[in-house]
Amino acid sequence: MLGMNKNDTTMLLLVAALTMLAPFILNPFPTDSGLAQFNAGYPDLMQRFVIFGIFAIGFNILFGLTGYLSFGHAAFLGVGSYSAVWMFKLLAMNVIPAILLSVVMAGVFALLIGYVSLRRSGIYFSILTLAFAQMSFNLAYSVLTPITNGETGLQLSLDDPRVLGVSQTADGSIPVTNLFGLEMRSTFEMAVGPWAFQFNAGYYLCALILLAVFYLSIRIFRSPFGLMLKAVKSNQQRMNYTGLNTRPYTLAAFVISGMYAGLAGGLLASMDPLAGAERMQWTASGEVVLMTILGGAGTLIGPVLGAGFIKYFENIFSKINESVLHSWFGALPDGLEDLLVTLVYPFVGKGWHMTLGILFVLVVVFLPGGLVEGGQRVTAWIRSKKAGGNKPTSTTEPAE
Amino acid sequence: MAGLGAQSAPSPFTQQPDLADRYGIIIPRPPDTHKDKTTNPKVGAMDAILLQILNGLDKGSAYALIALGLTLIFGTLGVVNFAHGALFMIGAFCAVTLQRLLNLSFETIDETQTDFLGNALKVKTPYVEAWFGPQMGGTIIDWAVPLAILFAVPIMVFVGYAMERGLIKHFYKRPHADQILVTFGLAIVLQEVIKYFYGANPIQTPAPEALSGIVNVGAIIGMDIVYPVWRIVYFFFSLLVIGGIFSFLQFTTFGMVVRAGMADRETVGLLGINIDKRFTVMFGIAAAVAGLAGVMYTPINSPNYHMGMDFLVLSFVVVVVGGMGSLPGAVLAGFLLGILESFASMNEIKSIIPGIDQIIIYVVAIIILLTRPRGLMGRKGVMED
Numbered sequence: 001m002l003g004m005n006k007n008d009t010t011m012l013l014l015v016a017a018l019t020m021l022a023p024f025i026l027n028p029f030p031t032d033s034g035l036a037q038f039n040a041g042y043p044d045l046m047q048r049f050v051i052f053g054i055f056a057i058g059f060n061i062l063f064g065l066t067g068y069l070s071f072g073h074a075a076f077l078g079v080g081s082y083s084a085v086w087m088f089k090l091l092a093m094n095v096i097p098a099i100l101l102s103v104v105m106a107g108v109f110a111l112l113i114g115y116v117s118l119r120r121s122g123i124y125f126s127i128l129t130l131a132f133a134q135m136s137f138n139l140a141y142s143v144l145t146p147i148t149n150g151e152t153g154l155q156l157s158l159d160d161p162r163v164l165g166v167s168q169t170a171d172g173s174i175p176v177t178n179l180f181g182l183e184m185r186s187t188f189e190m191a192v193g194p195w196a197f198q199f200n201a202g203y204y205l206c207a208l209i210l211l212a213v214f215y216l217s218i219r220i221f222r223s224p225f226g227l228m229l230k231a232v233k234s235n236q237q238r239m240n241y242t243g244l245n246t247r248p249y250t251l252a253a254f255v256i257s258g259m260y261a262g263l264a265g266g267l268l269a270s271m272d273p274l275a276g277a278e279r280m281q282w283t284a285s286g287e288v289v290l291m292t293i294l295g296g297a298g299t300l301i302g303p304v305l306g307a308g309f310i311k312y313f314e315n316i317f318s319k320i321n322e323s324v325l326h327s328w329f330g331a332l333p334d335g336l337e338d339l340l341v342t343l344v345y346p347f348v349g350k351g352w353h354m355t356l357g358i359l360f361v362l363v364v365v366f367l368p369g370g371l372v373e374g375g376q377r378v379t380a381w382i383r384s385k386k387a388g389g390n391k392p393t394s395t396t397e398p399a400e
Numbered sequence: 401m402a403g404l405g406a407q408s409a410p411s412p413f414t415q416q417p418d419l420a421d422r423y424g425i426i427i428p429r430p431p432d433t434h435k436d437k438t439t440n441p442k443v444g445a446m447d448a449i450l451l452q453i454l455n456g457l458d459k460g461s462a463y464a465l466i467a468l469g470l471t472l473i474f475g476t477l478g479v480v481n482f483a484h485g486a487l488f489m490i491g492a493f494c495a496v497t498l499q500r501l502l503n504l505s506f507e508t509i510d511e512t513q514t515d516f517l518g519n520a521l522k523v524k525t526p527y528v529e530a531w532f533g534p535q536m537g538g539t540i541i542d543w544a545v546p547l548a549i550l551f552a553v554p555i556m557v558f559v560g561y562a563m564e565r566g567l568i569k570h571f572y573k574r575p576h577a578d579q580i581l582v583t584f585g586l587a588i589v590l591q592e593v594i595k596y597f598y599g600a601n602p603i604q605t606p607a608p609e610a611l612s613g614i615v616n617v618g619a620i621i622g623m624d625i626v627y628p629v630w631r632i633v634y635f636f637f638s639l640l641v642i643g644g645i646f647s648f649l650q651f652t653t654f655g656m657v658v659r660a661g662m663a664d665r666e667t668v669g670l671l672g673i674n675i676d677k678r679f680t681v682m683f684g685i686a687a688a689v690a691g692l693a694g695v696m697y698t699p700i701n702s703p704n705y706h707m708g709m710d711f712l713v714l715s716f717v718v719v720v721v722g723g724m725g726s727l728p729g730a731v732l733a734g735f736l737l738g739i740l741e742s743f744a745s746m747n748e749i750k751s752i753i754p755g756i757d758q759i760i761i762y763v764v765a766i767i768i769l770l771t772r773p774r775g776l777m778g779r780k781g782v783m784e785d
Contacts, residue, residue: 120770124769130717131762135763138758139755139758139759142755142758282713354588354593354596357588360584360585360588365570365582
């Protein structure tokens with residue numbers, strides 16, 4: 001279907017089902033139950049799932065296919081956000097021009113940065129991209145304040161021109177982002193018994209875009225161009241010896257992945273029209289690296305899983321505080337309860353980053369293929385059990 | 401007089417605990433927060449230049465020390481250590497810990513003094529003062545930061561040793577990207593551990609009173625350059641550490657073996673020398689160097705949990721500019737970039753190219769990497785790909 005083989009079609013359909021039914025899947029607990037805090041089916045979080053999924057898919061096109069580890073990808077996300085907000089300020093509140101501009105601007109930036117950075121490879125490439133991203137971040141904070149509004153972040157205001165729209169609505173408030181009149185924040189709530197499912201327009205727009213770019217990334221992975229990138233990863237020297245100039249290919253991959261990041265930034269701004277410089281800092285670049293590695297670099301579905309995983313646990317874990325812990329362990333004897341709470345407390349709530357760091361170290365050490373490899377190992381193990389003790393063959397499918 | 405100018409005002413950005421919590425490590429801090437001592441309208445051009453050089457030296461010292469440690473690890477073990485900034489931060493928190501330990505006190509009721517209600521006052525006496533007498537004990541507490549050097553060295557060597565044996569040794573054969581990733585994860589963990597125990601706010605750690613004033617260093621050459629004493633101490637301390645490391649490598653048998661191992665690890669191994677063990681020790685030493693840089697930096701900038709990350713990025717740039725694997729290159733580039741940065745933050749230069757102070761280091765790094773790919777003093781064959 002659509003030029004894909006059977007496996008890829010299944011995967012695309014799986015992702016489509018997951019994203020389209022996300023309001024149900026992520027809301028498994030009734031709203032009045034004690035477990036309702038694990039529900040992730042509210043619009044804000046679901047939007048972030050898919051937006052960071054897009055970001056990670058794009059990063060994976062560069063890192064997973066070519067092996068170039070960029071530590072400055074957040075710069076493109078930031079550029080995308082700023083472009084989108086400026087479009088909302090100057091043109092109209094429709095998200096289409098904003099997203100288009102953010103993709104184009106991020107592409108231009110990626111072309112400039114990539115052209116310079118790709119002259120070097122390995123750790124030098126990482127540091128060059130890091131240097132460029134930090135430079136953009138520092139500039140956005142200081143000199144470029146007229147464009148970026150510095151520390152406060154770029155926001156909409158009532159006296160923006162908005163030539164194709166209105167500066168303010170009839171009741172004197174800032175207009176909201178929309179898609180030809182369909183407001184991004186409009187949410188349809190469906191109550192089924194004790195469950196409340198929310199269907200948000202912005203989320204579905206993001207999800208459709210995610211499906212489109214996921215399809216695009218499948219096609220890139222399976223194309224001759226993708227094969228060339230995999231060849232660059234496995235042995236660039238040999239490619240050069242055969243008389244082939246690899247740089248146009250890596251540059252194309254860099255620009256594509258930068259445009260994905262710009263798209264993610266544009267979507268972030270479309271859902272919530274503000275942009276801050278902290279989106280460009282190198283820790284934000286580190287976050288997308290974490291997502292990709294955690295899910296499985298070089299695999300198609302890995303980055304989406306990684307992004308969803310990290311964003312889910314970031315939200316859920318950060319919400320757990322001491323009193324929640326006490327209510328969990330409340331059935332236990334008092335001394336044991338306090339002990340358990342003391343032991344668990346550093347890892348949840350504000351300590352979520354610690355859990356993330358430990359998890360990340362463990363994944364890199366024991367499971368370099370990420371969650372995807374983990375899943376494959378488990379299925380291989382189950383199969384070998386069923387087959388009656390045959391030697392388990394772990395088949396990982398990294399890009400190389 | 402005491403304490404005037406030596407304590408830089410805490411940056412407004414770092415005093416936002418709620419923001420710090422919300423964004424975790426994503427707290428930006430303008431790089432030039434402690435450059436506020438240059439605003440003396442009367443200084444002439446020559447004085448201004450000398451002052452900027454001095455300004456650059458103290459930040460350059462920190463860069464040089466961290467970059468030296470990074471290069472030591474890279475040159476010996478071939479590992480790109482993203483957790484080195486975290487080691488710098490742990491060093492700084494060694495100073496904080498020692499200061500807190502020394503200030504542990506017990507309460508006594510002093511019948512001779514009363515508060516305004518006529519009740520006897522409770523007086524807190526640090527144990528140290530009780531043991532050594534108020535005079536001596538007070539001095540010990542006052543000198544907590546320099547004393548922390550003794551306290552930090554064993555801790556840092558141990559931390560480095562544990563890190564290398566526990567985690568990093570499994571990564572020698574893995575690609576550099578994996579090494580970057582695992583040390584990056586480790587850096588996050590270490591940072592969060594510190595944040596858990598010490599909180600997100602910067603902690604004031606003053607220098608000893610005798611060293612916290614300012615001094616007119618220009619008096620020797622007949623000029624008027626007033627400068628905080630502690631920053632000068634920091635500069636000379638870093639020179640001492642750097643000299644110590646270089647002479648250790650140059651004049652001891654152990655150092656000779658390590659240098660041989662850096663040049664050709666396999667041959668040294670074939671000669672029957674356990675080079676891995678020596679390299680592990682070097683990792684510990686590199687950790688101690690980063691830690692010492694952190695200890696002594698505490699009076700200049702109050703330590704907080706993300707100070708390591710702030711310095712790490714810059715230190716990597718420094719290492720690359722100096723040349724991967726070159727120890728003199730790392731030191732030279734550290735001082736050079738520190739001085740360049742402080743020149744770029746002069747108002748005269750900022751008015752020509754606005755914002756240059758924020759990006760000068762990165763611009764230099766990009767230019768160097770593109771024109772001299774091996775860095776200023778890089779060796780042939782090290783990380784050539």
